[in-house]
Amino acid sequence: MRRAVITLEGEEVPEVRGALSPEGGRDLPRARVVLAGEGRSLQITIDADDTAALRAALNSYLRWSEVAAAVSREAGR
DSSP states (O other), X not given: OEEEEEEEESTTXXXXXXXXXXXXXXXXXTEEEEEEOOTTEEEEXXXXXXXXHHHHHHHHHHHHHHHHHHHHHHHTO
């Protein structure tokens, strides 16, 4: 079993959490994801059966997080 834990902090985190919450708790192929935290802190824990599944899940969640944060920043301008 492989595990990665990502911690995000900052102004955009509430919006990122809202964007990711429909995906949180859903099992991906060969991977499980849990979202935790509150306020301006978010922890994304990914447990995967193998390195390839971990990498795929990490890439997806990091990209989705960045897109949500960028949209939040643009909306705040």
